Amino acid sequence: MIVMENVCKNYGGTQVLRGVQLHVRPGEYTALVGPSGSGKSTLMHILGCLDTPTTGTYRVDGEDVSHMDEKALCCLRRDKIGFVFQGYQLIARMTAAQNVAFPLMLRGVAQKERLAQAAEYLRQVGLAGYENQRPSCMSGGQQQRVALARALCARPRLLLCDEPTGALDPESRDGILDLLDGLHSSGHTIVLITHDMQAASRAQSVYRVQNGTLQPGRG
Ligand SMILES: Nc1ncnc2c1ncn2[C@@H]1O[C@H](COP(=O)(O)OP(=O)(O)O)[C@@H](O)[C@H]1O
Ligand SMILES: [Mg+2]
DSSP, rough: OOEEEEEEEEEEEEEEEEEEEEEEEEEEEEEOOTTTSSSSSHHHHHHTTTOOOOOOEEEETTEEEGGGOOOHHHHHHHHHHHEEOOTTOOTTTHHHHHHHHHHHHHHTTOOHHHHHHHHHHHHHHHOTOOOOOOGGGGGGHHHHHHHHHHHHHHHOOOEEEEEETTTOHHHHHHHHHHHHHHHTTTTOOOEEEEEEEHTTTTTTTTEETTTTTEEEOOO
């Protein structure tokens, strides 16, 4: 389903990704681990079609995304990809439920229906009763769970999670990892970035990101 061939990414004169090869089959659960600054988020943004490689190719379901215009990329993200950002990226003026329902709004789902679905996903991440809270009134861990509920609400085939448990206490963390296990069992394709080897060990394939390259392995 997703194939990266020899992907390189430069920012100015700095090469952040250096020839990344990555194949993820439909329904596969993949974890990427690596030290901070190694290029994990940069790689995730390319996987999520939020950024493009400087050189190399990236194909989603056989289509080379580097040849797509912004409108086509937008549709691809809306229809296939859920993204949990490392910095949450919640919309400050919206309530938790409105944030979670946002992908459904983009798809034209009626307000009542989308807020009902949002409430269900907030419940799944342990935030029942927080529907009308604004992000600024929530803890980092709560905001992180709202961000995950927003990604889940669109029921994406490909779910990309950039350190989705980084701000969580151990109990909430295990709850979220169990939720990802459940999504994997029901056929979702997941790419998880984490610092946490215990979290990574739940995935089927683990790669280390090191100096902008990808190495297979759990060590
Ligand atoms: N938009 C950007 N412009 C310039 N440099 C960037 C940008 N995004 C990331 N970088 C640099 O790329 C490197 C990798 O960053 P990142 O992908 O965020 O790493 P990680 O997620 O593994 O911590 C870092 O040195 C960072 O400073
Ligand atoms: Mg990062």
